[in-house]
Amino acid sequence: xxxxxxxxEPAIELVGIDKKFGAxxxxxxxxxxxxxxxxxxxxGENGAGKSTLMSILYGFYHADEGEIRIQGKPVTIRDxxxxxxxxxxxxxxxxxxxxxxxxxxxVMLGAEGGQLLAKGVAGxxxxxxxxxxxxxxxxxxxxxxxxxxxxxxxRVEILKALYRGAxxxxxxxxxxxxxxxxxxxxxxxxxxxxxxxxxxxxITHKLRxxxxxxxxxxxxxxxxxxxxxxxxxxxxxxxAELMVGRRVLLRVEKGDANPGPVLLSxxxxxxxxxxxxxxxxxxxxxxxxxxxxxxxxxxxxGQSELLEALAGIRKPVSGEILIDGxxxxxxxxxxxxxxxxxxxxxxxxxxxxxxxxEEYENSILGYHHDPRYGRGAxxxxxxxxxxxxxxxxxxxxxxxxxxxxxxxxxxxxxxxxVVAREIERDPKMLLxxxxxxxxxxxxxxxxxxRIIEMRDAGKAVLLVSVELDEIRSLSDRILVMFAGKxxxxxxxxxxxxxxxxxxxxxxx
Amino acid sequence: xxxxxxxxxxxxxxxxxxxxxLILAFFFSGLVVWAIGENPLEALNFLIQGALGRGDxxxxxxxxATSFIFTGLSVAVAFHxxxxxxxxxxxxxxxxxxxxxxxxxxxxYVPWYVTMPFAxxxxxxxxxxxxxxxxxxxxxxxxxxxxxxxxxNFIGAALMVYLLVNVFIVPGKMAPExxxxxxxxxxxxxxxxxxxxGLKLGPAPFNVSFIxxxxxxxxxxxxxxxxxxxxxxxxxGISPTAxxxxxxxxxxxxxxxxxISGGLAGMMSLNAVMGxxxxxxxxxxxxxxxxxIAVSLMGRSHPVGIILAALLFGILYQGGADLxxxxxxxxxxxxxxxxxLVIFFAGALEYMLRPGMxxxxxxxxxx
Numbered sequence: 001x002x003x004x005x006x007x008x009e010p011a012i013e014l015v016g017i018d019k020k021f022g023a024x025x026x027x028x029x030x031x032x033x034x035x036x037x038x039x040x041x042x043x044g045e046n047g048a049g050k051s052t053l054m055s056i057l058y059g060f061y062h063a064d065e066g067e068i069r070i071q072g073k074p075v076t077i078r079d080x081x082x083x084x085x086x087x088x089x090x091x092x093x094x095x096x097x098x099x100x101x102x103x104x105x106x107v108m109l110g111a112e113g114g115q116l117l118a119k120g121v122a123g124x125x126x127x128x129x130x131x132x133x134x135x136x137x138x139x140x141x142x143x144x145x146x147x148x149x150x151x152x153x154x155r156v157e158i159l160k161a162l163y164r165g166a167x168x169x170x171x172x173x174x175x176x177x178x179x180x181x182x183x184x185x186x187x188x189x190x191x192x193x194x195x196x197x198x199x200x201x202x203i204t205h206k207l208r209x210x211x212x213x214x215x216x217x218x219x220x221x222x223x224x225x226x227x228x229x230x231x232x233x234x235x236x237x238x239x240a241e242l243m244v245g246r247r248v249l250l251r252v253e254k255g256d257a258n259p260g261p262v263l264l265s266x267x268x269x270x271x272x273x274x275x276x277x278x279x280x281x282x283x284x285x286x287x288x289x290x291x292x293x294x295x296x297x298x299x300x301x302g303q304s305e306l307l308e309a310l311a312g313i314r315k316p317v318s319g320e321i322l323i324d325g326x327x328x329x330x331x332x333x334x335x336x337x338x339x340x341x342x343x344x345x346x347x348x349x350x351x352x353x354x355x356x357x358e359e360y361e362n363s364i365l366g367y368h369h370d371p372r373y374g375r376g377a378x379x380x381x382x383x384x385x386x387x388x389x390x391x392x393x394x395x396x397x398x399x400x401x402x403x404x405x406x407x408x409x410x411x412x413x414x415x416x417x418v419v420a421r422e423i424e425r426d427p428k429m430l431l432x433x434x435x436x437x438x439x440x441x442x443x444x445x446x447x448x449x450r451i452i453e454m455r456d457a458g459k460a461v462l463l464v465s466v467e468l469d470e471i472r473s474l475s476d477r478i479l480v481m482f483a484g485k486x487x488x489x490x491x492x493x494x495x496x497x498x499x500x501x502x503x504x505x506x507x508x
Numbered sequence: 509x510x511x512x513x514x515x516x517x518x519x520x521x522x523x524x525x526x527x528x529x530l531i532l533a534f535f536f537s538g539l540v541v542w543a544i545g546e547n548p549l550e551a552l553n554f555l556i557q558g559a560l561g562r563g564d565x566x567x568x569x570x571x572x573a574t575s576f577i578f579t580g581l582s583v584a585v586a587f588h589x590x591x592x593x594x595x596x597x598x599x600x601x602x603x604x605x606x607x608x609x610x611x612x613x614x615x616x617y618v619p620w621y622v623t624m625p626f627a628x629x630x631x632x633x634x635x636x637x638x639x640x641x642x643x644x645x646x647x648x649x650x651x652x653x654x655x656x657x658x659x660x661n662f663i664g665a666a667l668m669v670y671l672l673v674n675v676f677i678v679p680g681k682m683a684p685e686x687x688x689x690x691x692x693x694x695x696x697x698x699x700x701x702x703x704x705x706g707l708k709l710g711p712a713p714f715n716v717s718f719i720x721x722x723x724x725x726x727x728x729x730x731x732x733x734x735x736x737x738x739x740x741x742x743x744x745g746i747s748p749t750a751x752x753x754x755x756x757x758x759x760x761x762x763x764x765x766x767x768i769s770g771g772l773a774g775m776m777s778l779n780a781v782m783g784x785x786x787x788x789x790x791x792x793x794x795x796x797x798x799x800x801i802a803v804s805l806m807g808r809s810h811p812v813g814i815i816l817a818a819l820l821f822g823i824l825y826q827g828g829a830d831l832x833x834x835x836x837x838x839x840x841x842x843x844x845x846x847x848x849l850v851i852f853f854a855g856a857l858e859y860m861l862r863p864g865m866x867x868x869x870x871x872x873x874x875x
Binding site: 311312333343350351354379 | 749753754757
């Protein structure tokens with residue numbers, strides 16, 4: 001099927017697209033042709049220019065040069081309205097839905113069809129029924145968005161696009177927030193859409209998805225389209241190499257764990273979020289020196305709150321945290337750091353870094369009272385910059401400039417700034433949240449190796465990640481969280497399906 | 509990516525853009541002047557001459573600028589910690605009480621240079637004390653600092669009137685003010701500094717507190733960019749979540765930042781009370797606290813920027829007074845309109861010209 005689909009006439013063609021932002025050449029002379037009725041993957045590291053290209057296609061940016069052709073005809077896409085009119089629909093990574101509207105209201109929003117709603121509502125309801133029947137997109141039209149699971153919300157986004165007559169559907173990192181089961185469901189929907197003649201462009205950095213679902217795939221690197229392949233004729237290894245520009249180790253190489261005494265112990269911990277909802281419910285576990293304990297789970301099942309409670313950021317309602325067998329009296333981040341607990345937070349933009357700071361200022365965040373960085377009330381800027389330069393060199397942070405504003409580093413390099421800061425302190429325990437979210441393959445490899453090194457050096461590592469592959473390849477033991485509870489423990493060779501079912505709360 | 513993230517060289521960011529904003533503000537002020545039937549160029553000439561034309565004019569301009577430096581620093585320090593202190597006005601007013609108490613107690617016994625350090629501490633302590641309650645309410649109870657500091661301006665004003673009318677008033681006099689301080693309680697004028705430039709200060713109250721203000725500029729710079737406390741304040745100001753992550757204590761940092769802010773506002777009274785009128789009077793702050801907000805905004809919360817912005821507002825104050833004297837059609841209210849336009853263009857519309865400058869810069873450098 002893949003061979004045949006690309007032989008179809010192109011639904012969309014990009015010819016010589018070029019875009020610069022100041023000194024940054026985001027897209028260099030991009031040529032792309034996507035056959036009608038096919039699923040085309042676009043893969044590349046962060047900052048490779050995928051999102052820019054799609055934003056040009058959807059009218060958010062205008063190309064400096066080049067032409068867009070739809071069904072063979074050149075079009076000018078001034079804004080998203082024009083893109084919709086040209087039959088292009090976009091499903092964003094972060095959903096653009098009104099939370100307290102129903103599904104039907106969200107689908108109609110901006111396409112109400114007249115001043116009075118009643119007629120539009122009836123029409124929309126009918127149309128929604130038809131779309132549901134044709135494409136198997138079942139969602140209750142009268143359900144509130146906020147009450148729907150993430151997978152259903154995404155279906156509403158797809159419905160929105162189809163309702164507006166989209167023939168070409170662009171999905172930007174669609175599986176980031178989904179469970180494996182939900183992702184499979186999405187793929188089935190996409191296959192139906194393709195078989196009904198829709199054209200689908202899938203942007204992702206997950207190679208597995210490309211292999212599973214696409215007919216053809218294009219690889220972007222540093223603003224250039226470096227290759228286009230038929231998916232059936234390529235391999236994961238080839239794509240990874242094309243993305244990064246060199247050979248990549250896909251599996252993390254590590255020896256057996258050599259667990260020592262318990263360093264971090266959690267007893268009957270219960271944590272509530274800001275709204276008073278119990279997010280962590282009576283959780284107990286131990287982390288030993290020299291082992292990596294992974295916490296798997298779909299985002300929003302209490303992992304974030306657990307991590308925050310352990311790091312002293314969120315006060316638990318009840319339960320105990322013991323470090324080295326001693327209960328932690330006041331869980332304050334500053335006190336915990338002194339006890340040897342380092343924390344790479346899930347959200348580097350809001351927690352791990354102050355993006356407006358220069359790099360060297362972030363290299364001491366949380367450790368600014370360290371005597372190495374200044375005496376008394378004063379900071380010793382020379383010492384700080386020198387240590388920042390050392391970290392930059394050791395962790396290959398690019399560009400190697402401690403005076404650069406942190407926001408101007410790429411996602412992978414920002415994460416390296418955090419990792420360098422936390423690991424270089426030689427902590428006894430390490431809490432890690434989503435270490436490679438939005439990080440490119442080259443940096444993922446690097447960060448994973450550092451985490452293994454920490455384990456081998458006898459540190460206790462607690463890893464939270466929504467990437468099941470990451471949990472499986474790094475952890476020595478895996479705890480699965482569902483609805484605030486630890487629903488089971490598996491060894492690292494547990495298969496994906498078992499873990500997936502546990503994450504969905506189906507089997508223990 | 510938008511033009512907002514494109515880095516521009518400092519001379520454009522801090523030189524060309526503010527200057528263009530200022531020119532725009534004066535252009536629109538000119539339109540206003542023209543609309544009421546006066547010649548804008550002539551008005552501009554009166555304004556400049558009135559502010560910088562003579563020795564005493566410069567003296568008055570610098571006197572006003574001194575007050576605005578103190579209040580501008582006050583607003584800036586709080587702002588770096590993410591706090592919008594609208595209460596510099598009231599903190600300066602109550603700070604005057606501290607300065608006056610020191611001056612009244614010591615002026616019989618010691619020369620001014622002995623009184624001065626005590627007066628600085630007194631003014632700062634009273635100003636800080638007036639900022640403490642809003643700071644505590646913000647830190648502990650989450651009461652919004654903007655609301656509480658505004659309310660404390662009114663409470664402070666009422667308190668000061670009560671004290672001046674009922675406690676400090678000189679028996680037998682009608683004016684609600686303290687007795688005049690002896691020279692031991694006054695800050696001397698800086699006529700020697702003016703004389704260095706061949707200028708005569710005349711009656712202008714330009715005094716030693718100008719030097720105190722400059723020292724405070726340096727100390728604030730040191731605090732914000734060279735101390736651990738300043739680092740913690742900036743982290744909290746930019747990213748409260750990162751501050752929590754870093755273990756920066758919210759309550760302590762908020763309260764200390766506000767105490768420093770209030771203290772700086774309080775020091776403004778050194779200039780007005782001990783440097784100019786030599787007594788504590790009702791309403792002596794006269795809006796300098798609010799001007800401090802504009803000064804801090806325009807000066808990008810940086811001491812150097814604050815000095816420049818304070819000078820600009822000093823010119824507008826002094827030159828404006830002269831202008832309305834020379835052109836009766838242009839009332840005091842019109843001067844306030846012109847000041848408003850400056851704040852509008854230089855503060856609120858700070859980023860209006862930026863995208864254009866970015867494009868111009870990119871074209872010019874061929875990037």
